[in-house]
Amino acid sequence: MSLATDNPDQVALIGRRAMQAITGEAMNDILATVGSHSPQLAGNLVTHAFASVIADPALGHTTRELATITMLGAMGGCEGQLRTHLGFALDCGLAPEEIVACAEHVSVYAGYPRALTMLRIAREVLADHGEELCVAGPFHLRDHTTRLFDSGGDKPPMVLLHALGLDWRMWSRVIPLLVPHYRVIAYDLRGFGGASFAPQARDLAHYAEDVADLLDRLGQTRAHVTGLSLGGSIALELGLQRPDLVASLSVVAATAWSFPAFEERARAAETEGMEAQVIPSLTRWFRSNDLATNDWAVRYARNCVLRASVDDWSAAWRSLARVSLDGRLRDIEAPTRIIAGECDQSTPPSLMERLLVAPQCDFTVIPAAPHMVSLTHAEELGKAILTGNCDRTGSAPEF
Structure with missing residues (x-):
C-alpha cells in the first residue's frame, strides 16, 4: 500500500493502530523488547510492516494471520514467531479447526516434518488458550x-x-x-x-x-x-x-x-x-x-x-x-x-x-x-x- 501521507506522525499512528489490532496488549512489550536492541527495527515494524503493509484493507486481519502462520509453518526455523502468531491468530478470530487445516495444508507444499512441527506447536498454543478441538x-x-x-x-x-x-x-x-x-x-x-x-x-x-x-x-x-x-x-x-x-x-x-x-x-x-x-x-x-x-x-x-x-x-x-x-x-x-x-x-x-x-x-x-x-x-x-x-x-x- 502506498501511504497517502509523508507525515511521520501520521504514518506512526496508522502503523500503531494496525499493530494493536493484531497484537493487542502485547504491542508495547514487543516494541520495547525490539527497541531495546534495535530502535531501527522497532520503528520499521511500525512504519513499514504495519503502516505500509498490514494496515492495507485489501486483506483482513484474520486473513493476514492465516497467511502468516501458514508461511511461518512452511518456512521452519521460526518456531518462536509461529507460537506468537498462533496466539494472535486465535485473538483475531481464527478457529482451532482453521489452524489445524493450515498445518494439513503445509504438509502438501512444505512436507510433513514442518507440518508436524506446526501441529505440535498449535496443540500447545490451543491448550494454553483453553481452546478445545474435536476430531473425527x-x-x-x-x-x-x-x-x-x-x-x-x-x-x-x-x-x-x-x-x-x-x-x-x-x-x-x-x-x-x-x-x-x-x-x-x-x-x-x-x-x-x-x-x-x-x-x-x-x-x-x-x-x-x-x-x-x-x-x-x-x-x-x-x-x-x-x-x-x-x-x-x-x-x-x-x-x-x-x-x-x-x-x-x-x-x-x-x-x-x-x-x-x-x-x-x-x-x-x-x-x-x-x-x-x-x-x-x-x-x-x-x-x-x-x-x-x-x-x-x-x-x-x-x-x-x-x-x-x-x-x-x-x-x-x-x-x-x-x-x-x-x-x-x-x-x-x-x-x-x-x-x-x-x-x-x-x-x-x-x-x-x-x-x-x-x-x-x-x-x-x-x-x-x-x-x-x-x-x-x-x-x-x-x-x-x-x-x-x-x-x-x-x-x-x-x-
Missing part, C-alpha cells in the same frame, strides 16, 4: 463411509444429527458442554462432509436407518438423540421408527411438515448451482450481525454450502419435501424436548410449538438465537439440552 475419523456404515466423532467412555450415549448442508462440526462448540455427562457421538449424514457422494438419501426413513446402523456398529442398544433442522426431523422419524433405540429426543429448529420451498430449493441448486445458494442459505440461518462479523461459524457454513454436491443437496431437500410426521407425532414414546431460536426465520417458535403433541414433551425458546443455534448460541443450547435430560441421566449439569 472415518467410519464405515453399511453402504458408505462417513466421519465420526466419538468421545467414548461408559456414560449414556447421545447422538447429534446435523443440519442440511453442514456436517458434524456444527456441533463442535456444543460437544464440550455435553461430554461431562454423555458419550457424545456426532457423524456426517449421508451426502455431506465425509459422507459426500454416498448413495443418496431416499427419505427421512433412510437417514433414520443410518442412525440405527451406526448405533448397532458402535454396540449401543439405546441412545439420547439430538438433531437440528434436518437432523431434528430425522430424530423425530427415528423416534417413530425405532422407539426401542431412543432414550430421549431433543429436537432443535426442525419441522414435521413439508413446505413448497423445500422442492424449490432443490430445483434452485440444480438450475443455478451451489454458489447461488450461499446468500439465501446464510440469510435464513444467521442474523445480520452474525453475517457482518463473519466469524468462524459463518465462514464454515459458507464453505460447506459452496462445496456441497448439487445432487446431495437436492436429495436432502427432497427428503424434507416428502416429510409428513404431523399425524404420527402423538405416537412418540420417548421424552421429548423441543428447542427453538427466538429469531429463527426458518422454523420460528410458532412453528416449533406445533410439535408439542407428544405425550412427554416440553418447550424451550433460546433468546435472540437464529436457525443455526448450535453455531451462534452453543452454551445456551448445551444448557437447554442438558436441562431436558439431566433427570434422565441422574446428574444435574453444572455451568
Whole structure:
C-alpha cells in the first residue's frame, strides 16, 4: 500500500493502530523488547510492516494471520514467531479447526516434518488458550463411509444429527458442554462432509436407518438423540421408527411438515448451482450481525454450502419435501424436548410449538438465537439440552 501521507506522525499512528489490532496488549512489550536492541527495527515494524503493509484493507486481519502462520509453518526455523502468531491468530478470530487445516495444508507444499512441527506447536498454543478441538475419523456404515466423532467412555450415549448442508462440526462448540455427562457421538449424514457422494438419501426413513446402523456398529442398544433442522426431523422419524433405540429426543429448529420451498430449493441448486445458494442459505440461518462479523461459524457454513454436491443437496431437500410426521407425532414414546431460536426465520417458535403433541414433551425458546443455534448460541443450547435430560441421566449439569 502506498501511504497517502509523508507525515511521520501520521504514518506512526496508522502503523500503531494496525499493530494493536493484531497484537493487542502485547504491542508495547514487543516494541520495547525490539527497541531495546534495535530502535531501527522497532520503528520499521511500525512504519513499514504495519503502516505500509498490514494496515492495507485489501486483506483482513484474520486473513493476514492465516497467511502468516501458514508461511511461518512452511518456512521452519521460526518456531518462536509461529507460537506468537498462533496466539494472535486465535485473538483475531481464527478457529482451532482453521489452524489445524493450515498445518494439513503445509504438509502438501512444505512436507510433513514442518507440518508436524506446526501441529505440535498449535496443540500447545490451543491448550494454553483453553481452546478445545474435536476430531473425527472415518467410519464405515453399511453402504458408505462417513466421519465420526466419538468421545467414548461408559456414560449414556447421545447422538447429534446435523443440519442440511453442514456436517458434524456444527456441533463442535456444543460437544464440550455435553461430554461431562454423555458419550457424545456426532457423524456426517449421508451426502455431506465425509459422507459426500454416498448413495443418496431416499427419505427421512433412510437417514433414520443410518442412525440405527451406526448405533448397532458402535454396540449401543439405546441412545439420547439430538438433531437440528434436518437432523431434528430425522430424530423425530427415528423416534417413530425405532422407539426401542431412543432414550430421549431433543429436537432443535426442525419441522414435521413439508413446505413448497423445500422442492424449490432443490430445483434452485440444480438450475443455478451451489454458489447461488450461499446468500439465501446464510440469510435464513444467521442474523445480520452474525453475517457482518463473519466469524468462524459463518465462514464454515459458507464453505460447506459452496462445496456441497448439487445432487446431495437436492436429495436432502427432497427428503424434507416428502416429510409428513404431523399425524404420527402423538405416537412418540420417548421424552421429548423441543428447542427453538427466538429469531429463527426458518422454523420460528410458532412453528416449533406445533410439535408439542407428544405425550412427554416440553418447550424451550433460546433468546435472540437464529436457525443455526448450535453455531451462534452453543452454551445456551448445551444448557437447554442438558436441562431436558439431566433427570434422565441422574446428574444435574453444572455451568
